Amino acid sequence: MSDLKIIAGPFTFDARFERAAAPKTCAAFIERLPFVSKVVHVRWSGEGVWIPLGDYSFGVDYENHTSFPAPGQIILYPGGISETEILLAYGGVRFASKVGQLAGNHFITLTSNLDKLPELGRLALWEGAQPIRFEAVQ
Template sequence: MLTVTAAGFTFAARFETDAAPKTVAAFRERMPFEGKIVHVRWSGEGVWVPLGDMDFGVGYENHTSHPAPGHVLLYPGGISETELIIAYGGVDFSSKMGQLAGNHFITLTGGLENLPKLGRRVLWEGAQPIRFDAD
């Protein structure tokens, strides 16, 4: 069981172990994982966790530029900083450097009715805490 708690909302989730095994393993090593989410600047309806030069030691796997609502991506760094992005609506993953693709390694499976509320809270109230826990 994987739980994501963000901005006062709790979401059940699953790792996409078959599709992104290296990303899942690298992220699991850092759990519980805590950070701050802010609203995306260029990508649409998403929130992200800026991670600077954090190195997860992974390349691309199961990567996409168009995650569905509830998909969590890890951008492993390169032309932009390392980051996590969570889609709550339509996303075209980009940065000031242009189009990006991130590894889809977590899918939110419960509490999805709160995704739009999460996005609005982060947009209008600013940075919010986020935590990933595995049972």
């Protein structure tokens, strides 16, 4: 069952919230739906795209955090030693910033079109920022 539809660049993905593992992060994000931004290619982390959010606060701390999200996993770094951000892995990722390795809350997992993720990554890398929209499925 899908909780979300995510439209990133020309691609559409179904996704589910990881409510059992990251309940506070999921609840905070759900309050902000629809969530609209842009993704750019990561700088230090490998094969991923991210949404830089500066000092924006979701009001959550660490839960279900990882430095190595798998392709199709979305993590939220709640801020602290680096800026708040959301990262979507499309390949191998070691989540980091200019200050070193970080960990983010794995709170969303894509459930469809995972084969399109590398295309999204290449598009963001070579063509620049891509629009992204997270919508609740009714």
